[in-house]
Amino acid sequence: xxxxxxxxxxxxxxxxxxxxxxxxxxxxxxxxxxxxxxxxxxxxxxxxxxxxxxxxxxx
Ligand SMILES: [Zn+2]
Numbered sequence: 001x002x003x004x005x006x007x008x009x010x011x012x013x014x015x016x017x018x019x020x021x022x023x024x025x026x027x028x029x030x031x032x033x034x035x036x037x038x039x040x041x042x043x044x045x046x047x048x049x050x051x052x053x054x055x056x057x058x059x
Contacts, residue, residue, distance in 0.1 A: 001020065009045065012047065013029070013047060026038060026051070034047070034051065036051075
């Protein structure tokens with residue numbers, strides 16, 4: 001994914017920074033413990049599409 005695109009992306013819920021997890025193709029919001037999927041290089045910044053991170057998941 002384009003790193004410039006990553007720079008301008010923020011969490012749609014808390015407007016905080018996101019962490020790009022390349023291996024799993026997800027954008028993580030640590031504050032909300034949500035993982036937004038990246039499909040075909042396009043981040044899906046929808047709360048309804050986000051996955052809640054489990055307690056044991058390293059973020
Ligand atoms: Zn957030």
